Amino acid sequence: MSKLVGAVAIAGGGIAGIQSAIDLASSGLKVYLIESNTTIGGKMAQMDKTFPTLDCSMCTLSPKLAEVARHPNIELMTYSEITGITGEPGDFTVTVKNKATYVDPDKCTACGLCVSKCPVKVPDEYNEGQNNRKAIYLAFPQAVPRVFTIDAEHCLYLTKGKCGNCQKACENDAINYEDTDKEVDINVGSIILNTGFEPYDASNLEQYRVDHPNVVTSLEFERQLSSSGPFEGHVTLADGTHPKAIAWIQCVGSRSPEIGRKTCSSVCCMYATKEAMVAMEHDLDLETTIFNIDVRAFGKGFEEFYQKARNEKGIRFVHSRPSGVEVDPVTDNISLKYEAEDGSGIKHEEFDMIVLSIGLTPSESSKNLAQIAGVEMDDNDFVKTKIDSPLETSKPGIFVCGAMQAPKDIPDTVADASGAASKASSLLSSERGTLVTEKKYPPEKEMGDEIRTGVIVCRCGINIGNIVDVPDVVEYAKTLPHVVFAKEEVYACSTDSLEGIADLVREHNLNHMVVASCTPRTHEPLFRETLMEAGLNPYLFELANIREHCSWVHQNNKKEATKKARDIVRMSVSRANLLQPLYKEKLEFNNNALVIGGGIAGMNAALDIGEKGFKVTLLEKESGLGGMLLKFTHLQDGRTTKEVLEPLIQKVESNPNITVHKETELTEQEGSMGNFKGHIKGANIDEDIEFGVAIIATGANEFEPEGYFSYGEYSNIITQSQLEQRLDEGLDAKNVVIIQCAGGRNDDRPYCSRACCTVAMKNAIRLKESDPDRNVTILYRDIRTFGVWEELYTKARELGMVFMRYSEDKEPEVSEKTVRVFDHLMNMDFEINYDLMVLSTPMVTPETNELLAPMFKVTLDANRFFLEAHIKLRPVECATDGVFLAGTSQAPKLVDESVSQASAAASRACTILSRDFLESIGNVSVVDPDLCIGCGRCTLVCPYKAPELKEVTVETEEIVYITKKSEINPAVCKGCGCCAAECPTGAITARHFTTPQIMAVVKAYGEGI
Amino acid sequence: MTEQEWTPKIVAFCCNWCSYGGADTAGMGRFQQPASTRVIRVMCSGRIDPLHVFNAFLEGADAVLVTGCHIGDCHYVNGNEKTRVRFEFLEEMLQQLGLEPERLHLKWISASEGEKFANFIKDVTAKVKELGPSPLKPAGVK
């Protein structure tokens, strides 16, 4: 390789591109983020809520948009497309065509004056054409960059030479009708493709009658649910009334080989469930029905979500695929014809509204881009990758992630995106820091003598605004002590609102700031940074949580919620008024990594980190590397697991940066990010270890289904992994029955194990292919071969496998040679003879999780998998800094997903390892030596040994003596404040949580009468 | 406001890492709860000084909840163990002052236990409603 360029081009500015960009830019590489739309944010920006937590999509996304907009190492190229790629890994030239926007981004202040003067109405893409925007527009209020664009196709001036209103209206002279398209070449070392998907165009399928105004696509419906949507969050029929009964039709444009759409779109079952649930929150009497082939609730928390929807919310799920929508020629009413599940024949049912759950298809622009990049595609037009290298395209140096590789949901896309970032930077690790600049903040302004506090109350769309009377809270805030300014925002965390904070600080000479919005656990860092940009110390900021702690938990009591929001704001202001500026120190740290678990995830994570030049210790408790995969013989692409594992093990063991310890476990662990200290004990080792970050890749085990379906009673009942071994040895069973969900999706293990359906298809196909005369029957509850693995299901059916659905309240009864199943469609019991029965059992967590979780201070979820920091946007991080998750330790996964997650964990870890220093926290505790009596109780309670008794000479007027006083080492202190609570004389101040601050908050609560 | 509508004033001290997260998770799961409680965030339950709790009662709280991570899960190793010790002392002191034990609670709530948080608030609110306003409440505070 002749030359290496420390920059990466990312095609596509959806959530994937955003995540890749943040990872790369934070590890010292320059990033060009290229997006064809006028704003970044992609499809996630159009979502109202996200499943399965019903979190507000924009609320979780917009801090990321803001982070990208403000990152000094990310160059945004919106309204741009890649038109050419030449060169080789390490040194590519990417040609980017930048479309004319006719608005000078440096002059546009996004004031919106132009919009009010523009006479042209254009269907608004953001709302799926359900309302209009103008010819000069901003895609949505939180758009980044926040610059207007003139739609050249519809602008009167640009098409007909008439009008010119916007130019006249603009006070800043930002309109430039002479603007032209430009082409620029950028030089980068690697490229990531993630231009995502396109929603399936349902008008291709006439039987669904999209021409009828009350038949809408799921994306249109999503926009209707959104407060920023066309009807302000009210689901609305063509006549302006609201529906009482809504039906969803699943798999529109998915699982339909007859129209060339062979794959499952992975997300539709969950988004339909979510949409039904949210719609029912809006209208409690609404009846909702979801027509599906199978309910594919396969991700983390999905099955629980589905069961809640079904059992608690009363959403009706019907396993039947309606043939089409029927429109009554007289009344224009719409109805569905479907086959009843109970075998009672064809049913006809009317609905007020029908939602088509449209699938995810490869976009035209993705196909073009793949062609320009010269990467191979599969026959579904997704970029071709391998199970063991799911992020690598056929062209070295060019990587792929997200829905461009296969249909997938947000967390998988985000994990992919971090993973692709890891791959893209491995090659360029020697160039880290060569093309980047450091973020500079203005000097801190003088505090002055007067406390001047500003308050922003966030509506959070409808999340807060619909429950809490926000204007009332704003007016109330203005009456509070030291508050000199208060106002409301629709989204306080949107880029424009954040940018406005600096102006507010200047205009009103603010020196303290309160934002009443959501939880500080996610949003405090963002606002603190904004304060720094405004020249204020970040610790002068206080978040008042009126969403999680108020509007969301008092949805049915607006009056009480408003009263509580007033209280919370008053309490926060009283605290904010007492906040003091605090400063951090630079700390040295250890930039070695520890990876726990030597399965496919752990090995890939270790390799990715090792390849970037950092030292890694890999622990494996068994005698060989390979983990759970060792129990299986084949992958679903036909290759043997050996073919994949052997070269990987070889690579890991020969990497000079990786030290492998087998039969070794971590027995003790303390410390925190950058300075973890542990002890490892094993076959040949018993020593202390220090590391800066840890990746938990402890994997999962196949559940031993003792007590389920007579397992253990008869020797001809085995599990899938046992079947794989037996298949290799040659198997003569003629009649094989496979039972899905054995020991899973029940009260003991309420989750879906995600991989078992695909594994079962893989093995069923092997059974049939090795002996075509063999009868294979699969008893299932739902077949969940999501994404591209749907093709295995199709193939299994083509090979003549018999599929029978059973329900959880009528489980198959197994005796030694026969199994009785109740068939709902026929409404009768069937008896099937078998020689071999195979149980598909869930993945379960290893016991080591129970030991590791407390050691690292991380949480396990209800199913004892590790809990990630955020279910959508931080899928590989723990809430504890410096601890990451890879593979099935976080939730059941397929091999490709584990591999991509491993790279993701490595990427996130390397954003830390590649720093020059860590920063101490600002809120360390301090001792007032005048009050300290040297009792030493602080030294006893501190787990970090931060306080130390030191000999000092005290000189007073009368006497000079030597005594001991405590002193706290700020580099070691973690700011818990335990010592302050313990100190008998009040000599210790727990900064940022001082006793006067806490007392002020308590007092402020009491004042609310 | 009539007597029946009286909502107790409850102060919940929450640690940043677990119980505050539990309260957040209650919000994310939309676990509805009475609007009786105001959360005061500290980094660790071990920061909560008995003085703060006394003070809360003196300022008019009808109940005080001290919450943190489960034992063994404290983000700062064992801050909550100190909380437990201090809590025993607190309980005794407050009982001597004539305060009913139902007005002071110690509870460990993890960041994933949203429903538990909401139920806890429901239970305590119901109990304190039965008891009526705290005897330590100063005049003028409802």
Ligand code: FES
């Ligand atoms: S951090 Fe939660 S109790 Fe210490």
